[in-house]
Amino acid sequence: MLFLRFEETIHKIMKVLMTLSLMAMFISTMLQVAVRSLGVNIVGTADISLLNMSFLTFIGVGLAIYTKDQIAIESTALFSSGKIRFRIEIISSIFTLIFGIVLLYVFIPFFMYMLETGEKTLELGIPVAFSTGFSVIGAVLVILHSIGDILRLIYRKKGNMSSEDGGMER
Incomplete structure (x- = not known):
């Protein structure tokens, strides 16, 4: 199950990147608060916080x-x-996949517009x-992980996968 291994690798990389991003946002916000309490301003901390918040x-x-940290999955239990x-769970994963496709459909033109205009932070x-x-x-991650969820559900239903092999319980 190459796809599920790929998905797990992506998850591990994103987890590390999210931790680093959270640390950067925390440090820039703390610097901003500390320096503003002294009555001055640090250039760029707002941009760094905004970038990390978006990430x-x-x-x-x-x-x-x-990770299944969403209300649709919790309600199935x-x-x-x-x-x-x-x-x-199958219906939920299919709707999540559709949601990811709609998000991609909305976000790509916005992203392309930002590329074309060359807008920059202040x-x-x-x-x-x-x-x-x-x-x-x-x-793309929503789509990728929704497909992974559907595959895991199907493989587990067929008996080809246990929860230890990357099943629904992570």
């Missing part, structure tokens, strides 16, 4: 799909019947396309 938001959506739970001049690119990557 955490959109990449975090993809990771929430992978309420059903005791395995058949009903399987059907709800303080550091970071291209806004860099920030909006995270929305495209997040939509």
Whole structure:
């Protein structure tokens, strides 16, 4: 199951990047608060915080799909019947896949517009396309992880995969 191994590798990389991004956002925000309390301003901390917030938001959506930290999955645990739970999980994964495709459809033109206009942040001049690119990557992650969920559900239903082999329980 090469696809599921690829998905796991992407998850590990994104987890490290999200941790680094959260640390950068925390440090830049703390610097901003500390320096502003002295009555001065540090150039660029707002841009750094904004960039990291964008990264955490959109990449975090993809990771929430992978780790099953979403309300649709938590509600399926309420059903005791395995058949009903399987059907709800498949339907949920299909709707999540459709949601990811719609996100991609919306985000790509916005990203392309930002590339064409060359918009930049005010303080550091970071291209806004860099920030909006995270929305495209997040939509791709939603699609990727939804496909992975569907494959895991099908393989587990057929008995070809246990939860230890990368099944639904991570």
